[in-house]
Amino acid sequence: MNEQQTMLADTASGLFAELSHRAIVADDWSSIEEMGFTGLLLSEADGGFGGNWVDAGIVFRLVGYHALALPLVEAVIAARLASSVGFELAGIGTIAERTDGKLESGRFTGTVRGAAWGRDASYVVAPSPDGGALILPTADAVIEQRCNVADEPRDVLHFSGVQGTPVEAHVHALGAAARTMQTAGALDAALAMAVGYVNDRKQFGKPLGKLQAVQQALAVFACEAAASNSGAVGVAQALDRGDSTFEVAAAKLRANMAAGIGTAIAHQAHGAIGFTQEYELHPLTRRLWSWRSEYGSEQFWSKTLGAHVAGLGADEYWADMTRRFDSIL
């Protein structure tokens, strides 16, 4: 990390640790706004931080690490997309995972699902039925409140003839990218808790961490967390380079696999205490379980990526993968 990124990370970490999974939009969103986090991906000319996706990745990872219960990643992405087409930014923007409905003369009628904190948002960016994405003001939407298993709002919004603003963007892919970054952070945090716990907890007259079986399991966890983090950095770099369809698929798929293995080991290492509401492992693991399904399961992305490489062909897929990272000169 460069100096600016280190400062960004320190600021984010301090604030997110304080807000944590107990944050409430009504009370705590202002502190996010005050720090200017929602403008992370807006240019300085647009009053933003002027950051790139690697910077956003650092912050999104920390959102995951601290299980921050605020729609920060969604607001950052929504603001970036809305600002790119000159949509007037007011209030909290969010993104949604799925859209069912139709667009007639620019007016959208239908349903948008998986809108993070849709109830608190003034606009939502959702996949458009005609491809690309659609920015929809929520003022006239009927909102059905739903939550993922971590109690993060994932609302269903019903629209009837609402004027949408089209934007060229793969909002589903951006959502997937964000979840890989959050997953990376949450896995590192759950790993840190598990390591701390087995070093403290004594059985058989010694810390659990002295037992080889426990050590081996946590080593597996560390490898998965490392893979997830590497993928998250790779996807951020790809987003900054341009075409990132391959990397999003690869990274989200790998992050999902890591989440499956990591959550299981985290709970096993903690024993019964990790299964209680009081002990704060579940804000991480319940998020990881949720995010594993959001914006594409392993099956979804493995089919997508498999079709991509099969389309390139056996004699080209490797060349394509390496070309993406090579210096061209």
Add this chain to the structure above:
Amino acid sequence: MQTFTIKPFEMPPGSAALREQVRAIIREHVTDGDIARRANCWQVNDPQFSRALAKAGFVGMTLPKEYGGHERSALERYIVLEELLSAGAPVGAHWIADRQTAPLLIRYGTEEQRRRWVPGIAAGEVYGCIGLSEPNAGSDLASVRASARRDGDGWVLNGQKIWTTNAHISQIMIGLFRSEEGSERNAGLSQFLIPLDTPGITIRPIINLTGEHDFNEVFFDDVRLTADALVGEEGRGWAQATAELSLERSGPERYLSSMVLVTELVRHAAATGDPAATALAGRFVSEAWTLRQMSLAVAGRMAMGEDPALEATIVKDLGNSFEQAIPQLVQQMIDLDLSSDDAIAVLTAQLLQVSPSFSLRGGTREILRGIVARGLGLR
């Protein structure tokens, strides 16, 4: 807690052109023949190919020019290796000499040792092996007992090494011997450069489960070496042998040993449209991409002069598990006739048999995970 630190770096300029050069050599020399030989190709020997590769400047790439090297960067070498490995090129003959023996001699060897051996290595003609394991020193390497005793100006070696890959085709071994009588564990060990035609050395084959001859037993019976056979410092053998582990553990060979089967799976998926094959190919490519990010990140940090030992260990454990799982999962998901000549069947059959070694060689899975656990602050 941050498990894996990545520092930004760029691939060297000219990467694409360099890849094309390597691919051209592969097209010229690696023609259809025994498809099974493309699996786990860094343990497949073809001295003719090694010489051709050397002639093109792709052996000893990072070594000084005065010893026959090419003074290319570590990342350029990485590019060449990953191209060779992903294509299944038979790079086994020179692999160890190129990766370990020559760099060790440049770092610790005497001027005479360098002049005597390194140009031959860079020419793809001198091959090396590593004498570490013994019958009673496998994962517990610090219990090495083979001895080196001072005798006048020189040394006398006695004892036995085992599982020594390529001893039968190598001219030299870098061996770890107990040079201080009565020393314990990792103290009192030294590294020696041993020409394998020295009297008193007996090499016996150990045939592996596929019937192939990769590894050997090597016996030392009053083997007399001159004083300059000692590599580096007396008694510093353990530190010297383990210093290079990051390079050895995180290279592309730690996850690409089965990549040729992934390629055949992609071909199968494209030809048949089988959704199971397509999805499995997608999964493998996701894992390969991630491992490549990780392996390159370690290479990038080493190019900056750092030693990310923990990260390198993580790459090896994950990479070995990945390359080992590939034939198992292909077998699970695709109907194959393993007696057929189909490339996908031939490679699956070969890799099912040789892949158990992937999580044994260069540090077993359990040892690696112990190192990772220590890095986490357990133990």
